[in-house]
Amino acid sequence: MLLRLKQRVDEIAPLHSKLILLIGPPGCGKTALISGLAEHIGASVLNLGFEISTGLAKLPNKQRRLQAGNLLREIADEHASGDLLLVDNIELLFDxxxxxxxLDLLKRLAHARRVVAVWPGAHREGSAGTRLTYAETSHPEHRDDSLEGVVPFYIQT
Known part of the structure; x- marks a missing residue:
């Protein structure tokens, strides 16, 4: 699976949006896979939750909402390995x-560089195609997004 992911990462370089999402149920090995890729290519995985919470904690509450996107771009620039950014623990972005x-924030990052991110939610098949979901429908952080502009990498248990 690691070699298949590495091949997919190499294949997306010429695309306009270079975002690969690792999609699978909890415990299927998404974090282990992205860590294995990082080790294989000599890169590191950005723990986005830790880094963005550290940056946001320095800002007044009113500024956090306005600066989250800018802070994410700065963090991405600092942690990217060349034109590749590996990202895990993105749950804080759903706050x-x-x-x-x-998802839009990750897509914007993927215009400048290849981005491989662990999707913390699920996917579902529907009449409109595959959708990415996060949290239950009744939860305030619930998201239901299209896969448009995303290269999915499905992981089975």
Whole structure:
């Protein structure tokens, strides 16, 4: 599976949006796979939750919402290995107080570089195609997004 992911990472370089999401149920090995890729290519995995919470904690509450996108770009620039950014633990991006769209933010990062991120939610098949979901429908952080602009990498248990 690691070699298949590495091949996919190499294949997306010429695309306009270079975002690969590792998608699978909890405990299927998404974090282990992205860590294995990092080790294989000599890169590191950005623990986005830790880094962005550290940066946001320095800002007044009113500024956090306005600066989250800018902070994410700065963190990405600092942690990217060349034109590749490996990202895990993105759950904080779903916090409703930030009022951002996590998937759109990742897509914007993927215009400048290849991005491989662990998707913390699920996917579902429907009449409109495959959808990415995060949290239950009744939960305030619930998201239901299209796969448009994303290269999915499914992991089975």
């Amino acid at each position: 409703t107080s930030l009022a951002i769209n996590p």
